[in-house]
Amino acid sequence: MNISHKSVLITGANRGIGRALLDEALRRGAKKVYAGTRGALQHADERVTPLTLDVTNGSQIQRAVDEVDTLDVLINNAGIAIYDDLSNLDVLEQTFAVNFLGLLKVTNAFLPLLKRSKGAIVNDLSLAGLAPLPIIPSYSASKAAALNLTQSLRALLAGQGVTVHAVVLGPVDTDMNRGFNIPKVSTESAAVGIFDGLEKGEEEIFPDPTSRSIAEGWRAGVSKALERQFAAFVPQRSASV
Numbered sequence: 001m002n003i004s005h006k007s008v009l010i011t012g013a014n015r016g017i018g019r020a021l022l023d024e025a026l027r028r029g030a031k032k033v034y035a036g037t038r039g040a041l042q043h044a045d046e047r048v049t050p051l052t053l054d055v056t057n058g059s060q061i062q063r064a065v066d067e068v069d070t071l072d073v074l075i076n077n078a079g080i081a082i083y084d085d086l087s088n089l090d091v092l093e094q095t096f097a098v099n100f101l102g103l104l105k106v107t108n109a110f111l112p113l114l115k116r117s118k119g120a121i122v123n124d125l126s127l128a129g130l131a132p133l134p135i136i137p138s139y140s141a142s143k144a145a146a147l148n149l150t151q152s153l154r155a156l157l158a159g160q161g162v163t164v165h166a167v168v169l170g171p172v173d174t175d176m177n178r179g180f181n182i183p184k185v186s187t188e189s190a191a192v193g194i195f196d197g198l199e200k201g202e203e204e205i206f207p208d209p210t211s212r213s214i215a216e217g218w219r220a221g222v223s224k225a226l227e228r229q230f231a232a233f234v235p236q237r238s239a240s241v
């Protein structure tokens, strides 16, 4: 996968990692970048097409699909994180609506275009999906569920030429973790790491030094081995989703 001359859609593209991904896609010569946002977005580059896209809103998702002709790369980046202690189920529901169901709804909606282009799905996940960060347990659970879903999609779509990538992000300097006092990398370097991993065809992309420190262990670990073993149960690896 080479981003040059490709058509890319990024959800949550107005700020944080999503905005950096937008700019990095342009730097790498993308033909067109669809910027999914809840509010208005203006960008000087004529290759950018803003799309009104709340990932929890079915009719906005459908309208966005109608506005896109071809799509090579879908980046499910939109996400929320709320400090909680699992005592308030509203937080859990709200978090899953965006980070899990929103991701799946957008993916399913754009799947016909991605199958046509034999494209790629990139899901922005988190180290907190591999082991919970208990100050944000609902968020952690949503990212664990989204990782599991990513692995299923990978197996289900393997026979149809669509690749599915999990980005295992460590701490990045954005509004999401403002006030959480730990070392963080810039959004720009995270975006470079994400596209580098995609261009190398990595199933799991570890785009920053914190996440990279566990990459080798993940790739050689029992969870990855089980994923491959279980993927063999997909009939002829060409079932449709």
Ligand SMILES: NC(=O)c1ccc[n+]([C@@H]2O[C@H](COP(=O)([O-])OP(=O)(O)OC[C@H]3O[C@@H](n4cnc5c(N)ncnc54)[C@H](OP(=O)(O)O)[C@@H]3O)[C@@H](O)[C@H]2O)c1
Binding pocket: 011, 012, 013, 014, 015, 016, 017, 018, 037, 038, 039, 053, 054, 055, 056, 076, 077, 078, 079, 080, 098, 102, 124, 125, 126, 127, 169, 170, 171, 172, 173, 174, 175, 176, 177
């Ligand atoms: N920052 C980190 O350290 C870190 C670490 C691991 C993983 N991640 C993941 O990386 C992704 C981006 O995070 P970030 O740090 O860039 O967060 P951020 O700065 O808080 O930005 C979140 C983005 O998601 C959008 N969004 C939220 N709810 C949405 C919805 N219902 N529909 C559409 N867009 C929605 C926001 O749009 P509005 O401006 O309209 O709110 C914003 O563009 C997330 O999936 C996050 O879980 C981040």
